[in-house]
Amino acid sequence: MSTLTKIKHRGKRHRLDRPELLAPAGNLEKLKFAVHYGADAVYIGGQHYGLRSNADNFSLEEMKEGVRFAEKYGAKVFVATNIYAHNEDLAGIEDYLKGLEEAGIAAIIAADPIIVDTAMRVAPKLEVHLSTQQSILNWQAVQFWKEEGLPRVVLARETSLEEIAEIKSNVDIEIEAFIHGAMCSSYSGRCVLSNHFTDRDSNRGGCSQSCRWKYDLFVDQDMVNAEDEHKFTMGSKDLCMIEHLPELIEVGVDSFKIEGRMKSVHYVATVVNAYRQAIDAYFDNPEGYELKQEWIDEINKSANRPLNTGFFFQTPGAGEHIYEPEEKAAPFDFAGVVLEYDHASGMALVQQRNHFKPGQEVEFFGPGGTFFKQIVGEITDEARTVLDAARHPMQTIRMKVDYPLKPMDMMRKKVR
Known part of the structure; x- marks a missing residue:
């Protein structure tokens, strides 16, 4: 009996109407692109209490703006407050959590029990989702946190599909699982x-x-092998489950989480767009669903390491780690964002994000499958001065495009 067949015969389970697509957002621009390209929810970090201190992170005012933007699309914003706190870390935590609630944040993602307890006490409108940093792998631990009042648990990355099925058949709770992005070489949340x-x-x-x-x-x-300087890393390959969405859906995963608050806006938009299309295609026709190669191709155009399926089907072995220099399958650079498109002239106003020039092939893409390639023709600046290249970051460029575009569509170029 296949894994999917076994899963279909499990007992009752609580689940959302369809899985939530949850995307990372390291700053306000990434939040807007994640939502625009199809995320049902985004998770961000504030300037305190989160595990990505090197991300841009959000001020309270930026959070409010992000919430307003997300609400236009019917999306939610979550905030990671997932540190394990030392005594000195807890100063101001009550005011911070109250501020998140007032800003309209839908939920926090927390690992430390004192942050969980404090949020439930001082900010009751905030949902509390248990972070993957708790390394939850079994249904009895999930049941414990449900009894503490939490509506959702983010499972450890080491949880298998069969273990998720057992959890869902025993506990009536929302389950969130990472389905794409970087994996930790240590047990999730236990690295020193x-x-x-x-x-x-x-x-x-x-x-x-x-x-x-x-x-x-x-x-x-x-x-050992002295001629080969810097022989290996201890890093694992990245997780990618787009080829196994039916199994994830049938097992009852409620929220599909993409890792990457430190990744680029191009990465976020590309990956979210591919998963959005795949999820929607499945629910449009579950019996006739077919994986499209174009979704896999799109993911391979974003900046990622070699891919695998993590712990979902088996424990990763030596072959699932990276020892040699990483080489992307089809590396692309993010080249520009469409600001405006004029239907009468076919001209697009593009904000440059990376060097490009006439005669170069580029790709345009947008939410829902918008995609075409073309050769760049004449380009001008806003003063209509003809340019031999778009060299300056954030410069506004006018160019004729082969097909209609919309604001927030993206342009990229192949780097080899």
């Missing part, structure tokens, strides 16, 4: 490499990604 090597606390927002460094191997002071 960064602390040891750099004195930057992984669980207080300072992870230096030590597992991605290049290492040499020594035996009794002698370097």
